[in-house]
Amino acid sequence: MEKRTERDNFGEVNIPLKALYGIQTWRTATNLSFSGQLLKEYPEYIVSLAMVKKAAALANLEAGLLSPSDGNAIVNACNQLIQGHYHDHFIVDILHGGGGIGTNMNVNEVLANLANETLVGTIGTYAPIHPIEHVNASQSTSDVCHTAIRLAIVSSFERLDHELTKMHVTLREKSQEFMGVTTISRTCLQDAMRIQLGEVFSGFASVIKRRHHSLNESVMSLLTVNLGATVIGNGIGASEIYRAVVIPKLQEVTNMNVTLRENLFDAAQNIDDLAHMSTQLSLLATSLIKVAKDLRLLSSGPEAGFSEIIMPSVQAGSSFFPGKVNPVIPETMIQSCFQVLGCDRVVQAALEHGELDLNVFEGMAGANILNGLYMLANSAKSFTELCLKGITSNEERCRELSDTFIPVITELKERMGYSAVAKLMAEEDRETIKNLLK
Structure with missing residues (x-):
């Protein structure tokens, strides 16, 4: 299998040439997998992540934080995931540790590579669209995954x-x-x-x-x-314009009555x-x-x-x-x-x-x-x-069961009273009970 090499502060990794995920996804899959339950097996979650990213891109466009070219490329990439394409590139263990960073980076890298393939025809270089600087702009793993x-x-x-x-x-x-x-x-x-x-x-x-x-x-x-709350709820890293419009954008994208906590x-x-x-x-x-x-x-x-x-x-x-x-x-x-x-x-x-x-x-x-x-x-x-x-x-x-002894004497109790019937039962005087029921 042909490979490409990606680098981060922890070294180099060889990734399948055509993979839409990148080094951060690979590290999560390698270091934090244990359950065998992969994100690609949860299509509703992938679609929801893509919807959140689309709403964020639209809000960033309105806030002037993304150029029209970059923003539209990200939106189009999100649409492809929403339509069910490329889900096999979501390889992280859905139960991985780290507060969901692997899930967020998996979707960031896939969207960045899809957008770059549309714009310049290459993947794995993260230019002009970067997974964090552009796809993840104004967001944190905390509010993205929480919402999705x-x-x-x-x-x-x-x-x-x-x-x-x-x-x-x-x-x-x-x-x-x-x-x-x-x-x-x-x-x-x-x-x-x-x-x-x-x-x-x-x-x-x-x-x-x-x-x-x-x-x-x-x-x-x-x-x-x-x-819009980013990491701990104070919204640092997201502009006021973005925070004001991102929930309405999410309502439009999802067609759901989403509101802010x-x-x-x-x-x-x-x-x-x-x-x-x-x-x-x-x-x-x-x-x-x-x-x-x-x-x-x-x-x-x-x-x-x-x-x-x-x-x-x-x-x-x-x-x-x-x-x-x-x-x-x-x-x-x-x-x-x-x-x-x-x-x-x-x-x-x-x-x-x-x-x-x-x-x-x-x-x-x-x-x-x-x-x-x-x-x-x-x-x-x-x-x-x-x-x-x-x-x-x-x-x-x-019918056979309903005609057995206890149901019948229960009806007799309504005529004679509980204590009288209980006395007959205690004396095991079934003949008297049968005669009373005739």
Whole structure:
């Protein structure tokens, strides 16, 4: 492979000749990689970074800090990334240390090289467009990545938003479908009173709707960002004109209702908005675990379990038992939610370990939220399409269970009172109870 040589204060590096990234990206990829999760695998984040850089370039043009030629070349380069091109040149580990410097420099170098290729036909020389002097003008890694990761989360949420809406509609329809099926309820995993199977599913539908609403509110709160605040919130390095217009420019570029944080020092120091959103995601995951576990129990058997519902068969469940079908889709949902809970713990740790005037772990928090959104969107789709939509009731089994002893004596209690029935139960006088029920 042909190489080119780039130099910085730490020496020389040989980089693939056609690579759009440069030496700072290479150093991050070499020194700080550990997860195997590369930035190029997060297209929403790359697009959001490019949108931030485009808004900054437009603001710098208006402030007279970039020549029309240079500014337009950067804007055009940003448009190419926004359109989905050249994402394979984003090779840094998305979880790298250093407060996100590698992410910011990766996008700076790619944009500089794309702009220079347009202007002079060469890459790797960083003239006339320099990654820091021009692409990063009036910006810091802190406000660029802070803003872009939030835009990426809002954008990524759209898939899960859609899937949760479908899930709620499906559960609501199942609730209506099963409202005429009487079965048994259980408390403490013991027999309780009669209940309509549709009422059980109405509870599932309601919790998903509530958690979806809370999650949506927390996601939308992330549209309050700190672009223009530079490193720690005082805006040093950005002109007054730039700071006045960069948020309106970002609104135009993203078509989102982006606003400026009330306290920009707070924005640099604290990532509790990300932590709050992650908490809502984890609450959704915990609720989905409960629903999926209940469905496993209700479908257990089919002969030696509850067997009140029948879930669709999607594949063989065992390499040992011929014909055995397991609840693999709910189990996949549960495992996906376990992973989301793990991602949330990382986010909370990132909040806890922020120090003084800048939380350098913000990028890791954002990446784990993106991972959680991606996993839940995929598993939620499978859960709805391959499980929930095809669930049917086992009406004969439900009727059998609803006519068992505890549900019946619960109804007798309404006629005789709790104490009288409890006395008969304590005396194990089932014959008297049966006669009273006739």
